[in-house]
Amino acid sequence: MGSIAGKTLRLYTVLPVLNREALEDFVVPGYPNYVIKKGMAVVIPAGPMHRDEKLYPEPNRFNPDNFEPEKVKNRESVEWLPFGDGPRNCIGKRFGEMQARIGLAMLIQQFKFSVCDKTTIPIKYDKKTFIVASEGGIYLKVERV
Known part of the structure; x- marks a missing residue:
């Protein structure tokens, strides 16, 4: 997302947590004793991730440089989730893009x-x-x- 609004959503995430359900058993990498069982509810803390200093230096500061192509390329896509990710991402994102195109x-x-x-x-x-x-x-x- 290249817009200023999209970059602002890192600090002001509309939905700070994402709720999902595991579709299959998943062994947590590095922790073989921890298994997320199929059907288990999973809460993804998008808001706290967006303010994690390991992912974003000076996490409470608005810094568009965090979204330079090189930095985005070196980051996992799931480290920026204002619209979710994958097939269950926010329908509003697509609606907004479609509305702008129609206008x-x-x-x-x-x-x-x-x-x-x-x-x-x-x-x-x-x-x-x-x-x-x-x-x-x-x-x-x-x-x-």
Whole structure:
């Protein structure tokens, strides 16, 4: 998730725990005497994991650098779970993405967007912010089709 909202969800996880049910017996790696039996309820502490200093240095600080591609690649996907993971992940995530796509499709269907003279071309990126943004903004001319 590349958005600021997604990165913010590490600190402010909507569902701090995820509830699952074991589909089969699972021996906990490194602990052969501990077995999660098929059908057993499992609680995954997503919120505490998101604030674990072993996973995120300075865990109580908002730091978008935690989501640089190299750091994400070196981290297990289950160490960031604001939407859950796998086939039972949050349906709201997909709904939000779909809603944004439909909104964009409706706008493109009814309007023509073009860059107006106030936008600097080529774009100069603002180096004072941690998100991708232009120095002077991007201004669009919107015309009904």
